[in-house]
Amino acid sequence: MPRNPNCELCPLHRSSKNVCVWGHGSGDAFIVGEAPGEAEARTGRPFMGKSGRILRGHLDQLGLSDAYITNVTKCRPPRNRKPEPFELKACRPYIEEEIVTRNPKAILLLGATALKAFVGKVGITEMNGQVIQKNGRTFVAAFHPAYILRDPSKEKAMAMAFGRYAAVLRGQYSEELPPFKVIDANTIHEFMRQWTRAQVASFDTETTGLDWWKDDINTIQFSIASGNWILPLAYNAILDDRGRRDLLKWIQDNQPKIMYAQNGKFDNLMLMKRYDIRFRIHTDTMLVSHMWDENAAHGLKNLARTHCGAPDYDLTIRQKTNPDNWEKFFAYGGADAHYTRLLAPILEKKLDPEESWLFRKVIMPAARAFEDIEANGNWIHLDKMEEVEEETEFKLQKIIYKLNQSAKRDINWNAPEQVADVLFNQMKLEVFENTPKGKPSTSELALSYHSRVPIVKQIEEYRRLQKFLSTYIVGWREYMDGPMLYLGYKLHGTVTGRFSSRIHQVPRDGTIRNLIDAPAPEWTFFQLDLAQAELKVIAMTAREPEMLRCFQEGIDIHWRTLMAVIETGSGEYIDLALKTSGKKRVEDAVKTLIGMGPERSVQFDKEWKEARKKAKGLNFGLPYGQGTDGTIDFVKTKYGWEPTRGEMDAFRDTFFALYAGLPAWHERQKKLVRQDGFVRNMAGRKRNLPGIFASDRQIVAEAERQAINAPIQGFIGDYKTMILVELHASIPHNRMRITGEVHDSILGWVRTSRLNETLREVKQIADNPWLAKECGLKLPIPLTVDIEVGAWGAGRRWKP
Numbered sequence: 001m002p003r004n005p006n007c008e009l010c011p012l013h014r015s016s017k018n019v020c021v022w023g024h025g026s027g028d029a030f031i032v033g034e035a036p037g038e039a040e041a042r043t044g045r046p047f048m049g050k051s052g053r054i055l056r057g058h059l060d061q062l063g064l065s066d067a068y069i070t071n072v073t074k075c076r077p078p079r080n081r082k083p084e085p086f087e088l089k090a091c092r093p094y095i096e097e098e099i100v101t102r103n104p105k106a107i108l109l110l111g112a113t114a115l116k117a118f119v120g121k122v123g124i125t126e127m128n129g130q131v132i133q134k135n136g137r138t139f140v141a142a143f144h145p146a147y148i149l150r151d152p153s154k155e156k157a158m159a160m161a162f163g164r165y166a167a168v169l170r171g172q173y174s175e176e177l178p179p180f181k182v183i184d185a186n187t188i189h190e191f192m193r194q195w196t197r198a199q200v201a202s203f204d205t206e207t208t209g210l211d212w213w214k215d216d217i218n219t220i221q222f223s224i225a226s227g228n229w230i231l232p233l234a235y236n237a238i239l240d241d242r243g244r245r246d247l248l249k250w251i252q253d254n255q256p257k258i259m260y261a262q263n264g265k266f267d268n269l270m271l272m273k274r275y276d277i278r279f280r281i282h283t284d285t286m287l288v289s290h291m292w293d294e295n296a297a298h299g300l301k302n303l304a305r306t307h308c309g310a311p312d313y314d315l316t317i318r319q320k321t322n323p324d325n326w327e328k329f330f331a332y333g334g335a336d337a338h339y340t341r342l343l344a345p346i347l348e349k350k351l352d353p354e355e356s357w358l359f360r361k362v363i364m365p366a367a368r369a370f371e372d373i374e375a376n377g378n379w380i381h382l383d384k385m386e387e388v389e390e391e392t393e394f395k396l397q398k399i400i401y402k403l404n405q406s407a408k409r410d411i412n413w414n415a416p417e418q419v420a421d422v423l424f425n426q427m428k429l430e431v432f433e434n435t436p437k438g439k440p441s442t443s444e445l446a447l448s449y450h451s452r453v454p455i456v457k458q459i460e461e462y463r464r465l466q467k468f469l470s471t472y473i474v475g476w477r478e479y480m481d482g483p484m485l486y487l488g489y490k491l492h493g494t495v496t497g498r499f500s501s502r503i504h505q506v507p508r509d510g511t512i513r514n515l516i517d518a519p520a521p522e523w524t525f526f527q528l529d530l531a532q533a534e535l536k537v538i539a540m541t542a543r544e545p546e547m548l549r550c551f552q553e554g555i556d557i558h559w560r561t562l563m564a565v566i567e568t569g570s571g572e573y574i575d576l577a578l579k580t581s582g583k584k585r586v587e588d589a590v591k592t593l594i595g596m597g598p599e600r601s602v603q604f605d606k607e608w609k610e611a612r613k614k615a616k617g618l619n620f621g622l623p624y625g626q627g628t629d630g631t632i633d634f635v636k637t638k639y640g641w642e643p644t645r646g647e648m649d650a651f652r653d654t655f656f657a658l659y660a661g662l663p664a665w666h667e668r669q670k671k672l673v674r675q676d677g678f679v680r681n682m683a684g685r686k687r688n689l690p691g692i693f694a695s696d697r698q699i700v701a702e703a704e705r706q707a708i709n710a711p712i713q714g715f716i717g718d719y720k721t722m723i724l725v726e727l728h729a730s731i732p733h734n735r736m737r738i739t740g741e742v743h744d745s746i747l748g749w750v751r752t753s754r755l756n757e758t759l760r761e762v763k764q765i766a767d768n769p770w771l772a773k774e775c776g777l778k779l780p781i782p783l784t785v786d787i788e789v790g791a792w793g794a795g796r797r798w799k800p
Contacts, residue, residue, distance in 0.1 A: 021046055023070030023098050029059070029169060030104030032095065033071045034113040034144060035083050041076040050695065051145035055110075058145075058159055062166045070098055072117050088117055099137075107137060108165045111144030125297045128154075129161040129305045130312050131168055131175075140165040150699050153295055153690035160306050175311040180221070180228040180334030184238045188247075191229050195254060198224040202260035202341035203279060205267045206333050208234065208321050211479075212269040213377075213486050218323065219330070220248075220271075223337035224256070230330045245275050252277045260344040262286050262300045262336070265491070268371050284367055285340055288347045290492035291359045295688055298492055304339035307346050354684030358718065361771055362683075363491065366721050369728035369738070370489055376737045377484040378503070378747075379519050380476075381791075388511060389473045396465045399458055406455040413462055416442045422455075429453065448636050471505065472512045485516070487740070496710045497685050498717035504742055513793030516747075523737075523749040526759065527788045527795055528723075528766055530744040532557070533716050536781050538623050541682060541711055544661035551781045559598045562615035563590045564658040570650040573611050580608075614641050622655050624709050625666045666708055673707035681715035683722075683775060716744060719783060722771035731761055747792065759787055760800050 021036040024045050039049035046069045047055050059067050073083045073091040083091075099107070109115050112124045119134050119141070121127060127141040142161035143154050167173040183191050195201075202223045209215035216234045223229075233244055248271070261267055262285045268278035289298045297303075304310035313335050315328070323329035351359060404410045407426070411418045420440045423429045433446035440446075442459075450456045479486050479502075493500025506512050518525040535557055539547035550557045565571035567590045574586055581596075583589035598612055617635035626634060628648045636642045643651065656663055673679050678688045687710035691703035724746055728738055735758050738748040746766075750758045766785040788795030 020074040020094075021071065021076070022074065022094075023068050025066055025068035027064060027066030027068060028105065029064045029067035029108065029165075030099070030102055030106070031055075031059075031067050031069045031108045031110065032114045032118070033069070033110045034146075035071050035073040036076040037080055038076065040071075046071055047145075050149055054145040054148055054155075058162050062162060064166060064169075068098075068102055068104070070095065072114050082113060088113070092117075105138065106165065106168045107139050108162070109139050109141050111142075111147065114144075115141050126299060126302055128157050128297075128302070129164050131164065131173065132312075138168060140168055150694050150696055151295075151690055152693050153293070153688060157296070157306060164305075173311070175313070177311070177313055177331045177335045178228055178338045180230055180330055182330060183229055183231045188238075192250075194224060194226045194229075195222070195251065195256075198226070198256045200225065200258045200260070200341065201256045202337050202344070203264075203267065204262065204333065204336045204340060205270050206320060206323075206329070206336075207270055210266075211486075212266065212273055212374075213481050213484075215270070217270050217274055218321075219333050220267075221330075221333040221337040222251075223334070223341040228334035228338050230334055245277075248275050248277050252279060255279055258282045260285060260340050262303075262340045262343075265367050265371050265374070266488075269374060272371065272375060278371065281364070281367070283344045283348060284364065285343045285347060287363055287367060287491055288344065288351065288359060291355050291363060291685075292347060292350045293688060294492075294495040294497070294686075295690070300336060300339065300343075303343055303347075304335075308339055308342050310335070310339050352686075354680070355686060357775060358684050361774065362718060362721050362725060365725045365729070367491055369725055370491065372728065372733065373738050373740060374486065374488055376739045376749075377481075377486045378516050378739050379749075380480065380483050380485050381515050381517055382483050385473065385515050388515065389469070392465050392468050392473065396462070396469065399462045399465065403455065403458050403462060406458065413459065414466070419459065423450075427455065429456075445633060445637060451640070468512060471502075472515075483519075489740075494713075494717075496687065496714040496717065497681075498713060499721075499741065501740070501742075503740055506742070508793070510793040514791045516793075517791040518749040521752055524752045524755055524789055525791055525795070526748055526750050526762075526798070527792060528746040528748075528762060529786045529788070530716065530720060531784055531786050533719075533744045533783060534712065535619060535623075536783060537682075537712050537715055537719075538662075540779060540781055541715070542623075542661050542665035544659050544665065546659050547661070548780060555594060556597050556599075558612050558616045558619055560594060561619055561655065561658065562611055563594050564654055565615065565618075565651060566590060568650075568654045568657075570647075570654050571611070573607070576607060613639055617641060618651055618655055622652060623659075623662055624712075625705065628652060669707040669711075670704045673703060679707045679711055681711035681718065682777060683715055683718040685714050685718055687711065687714060719769075719772065720744065720746065722769045723766045723785075726765050726769050726771060727762060730765060731758065736762065750789075755789070756800075759789075759798055763787060763800060 021040045021044055033047060036046060037049050039052070040046050046052070055069070056065070059065055072095055073087055074094055077083050077087070107118070109118055112122060115124055115127060116122055118139055119132050124141060124143060128143055130141050132139045132141065140161060142165065143158040145158070148155045148158060164173065181187055181191070203220060205220050206218045207215050208218060218234045219230055219232050221228065221230045231247070232238065239247060259279050259281050260283050261279070261281050264279070264281040264284050268281070272278050285300065285303060286298045289296060289303055301310070301312065301314050305312065313332060315332050319325070319329065320332075348356075400413065403413055407422045411422060413419060417439070419442045423442065424431050424440045429450055431440045432449040433441040433443060435441050447456050447459060451460075476485055487502045489499050489501045491499055516525070532551075535547065536551055538544070539551060546560075547557065549555070550560050562571070562573070566573050566577050567586060569586070577589045577593060578584065578586065581589040581592040583592055598608065614635070617639040618631070620638075621631040621634040628645055631652070632643060632645070632648050669679055673689050673692045677690055677692060678686045680686055687706060689703040689706055691699040692707075694700055694703070720741065724738060724741060727736070727746070735751045735754055736748060738746060740747040750762075763785060767782065772779075787798040789798045790796055
């Protein structure tokens, strides 16, 4: 192959003595990948391996089989790693020379490396299919075919991007946006006539920011079959504030039967706060997209590009929040509403019957409920918050002084490299973990190997205190208005279907949780918790006989695991068991102790509590199929216990002998995902796992692990949401207000004067949610709830 005279500049070429792999092809299409692989280095031509076969197959379908194909770097990186920035820089003159020589009309960039090199942007998932103008050239971004080998689900999205590139190349791509009309004095009556006749509509807002409790609305836009309409509100408004309120109230009262929105919860929160109205949303395109394919990108622009062939019409944050070009701004808003209306029915048709039921009956009502939940906010004890801040600052300064004394110098304890220098160079601690770049790691897991070393304990305490300050004291203030804390929820926040929120990060330690309460004396804070939900759902999903028996007969399952460990002689508590039970034989002692249970054990002292804690680590680590090393890391990090490999092997054998149904369940799940490419939880939610079809064994193994884990986590989330939806719909908000949900819990306030009456209703609904019956759930173990009243994390158990 030809050798560029500047090859000596290339560190890859010098170090590996590679043959440079230059572009090949004669057509107008110009395609840029990342770097040569083994097959490319051997043959001297780009894209000759497995990813090349995928690429060429798609190019053939588009009539681009003669495309010119090249890479950002010309030499193969060692071990097929990604090229480093200095290597990309060294090879830049070569790729520029190719571009100048061929002068392509448009360039297709494959993968994140090529995208970053030419456009300076990251995020290939969001950028896939985008047409980008940069430095006088036109680029189209697409997933790299090698990524399809790891995640086959992305092939359709990649094909869409390739099709977009072909359209650009042939002059068939248009950036023209749909037309719109502005609602003003001349058009308002025309809009009202068309609105009253519409059967289907969509709406969207453009705002001055993303904090609904303090920001304003620039425009609200509507799309109906007869056209797109823009109503200016904060700027260039045609009506005074009273007139705008009256018009929006009329629009709300006369809305069509079917209304679509994209992330409509946010839009409704803005409208509720500013104008005291909200729309009944039939389908949220963001949420239906997540229900259909939780692995995809759910942004409106990406969805419109993928499913509607929409052009790229996004604006910058400044242009959206503080517009200066109103014509362009209105066109942007109108396009958002327009594509939302087109998208919804397309995405709805993709749901199968089980997904459709869950979406209609659970997810959309939950989105409506969370409009009220987020509007309620969380009430914070401001005086306590100041006290915690002062105490934490004092403790932080004290621990910094101790750390500097231990290190014999002042360093920045937030800088991993400086911390690593003290621990591993100065103090000569053994390195157990490295960063991806090969440097000694100071992560939580890495430090856990030295948890008994005084300076490591100090570092852990320093990080805990820093987290308290930066995340929960200083970090919360930007989300507060007076004593009210507004932390939003993403209903599409996780791939399992559980919601996500900043409040989920609050540690169980009461220091921060206790700040969240209800504004007494009118209201009392409560926490509803699904008792032992995770292990119960594992028992039911796996149909594991011994676990089911424990829950059905009221046997403490952590105690039961501990007894099995003792009975097989693989534990260190045999003598204590014999002594405590008064029995002379281990088998008899275990039977007696199982019947007594941990709470009624006459000798349930510190040793027994510590033993039960270890059994708890086994119960939460082993059911998901963790290996020996993974379980050791899990119990060490979560429970402060570090067994040897031999001990853990013995524990695993004992555990799976006792709960013999779990390995069979693991195999069933793996078989299902290999067959279908997805698994379902008991509520019908799919977890799509295309990685099971990947060529990389590690990716396949992760898909198998998710096939076991996701149905458990997803069902707990869906079941809790069923409870939340019914509570929100059934109990008047002047008696109960839900303020949030965390893990297996629902948080809220109850009117103090009617506390017992209301909580009895709450427990009755939560123990028997009607949505669970409607979807045909017949649970062999009741998923009952416990309720606490009082400040979060410091409440007392409520008894009916």
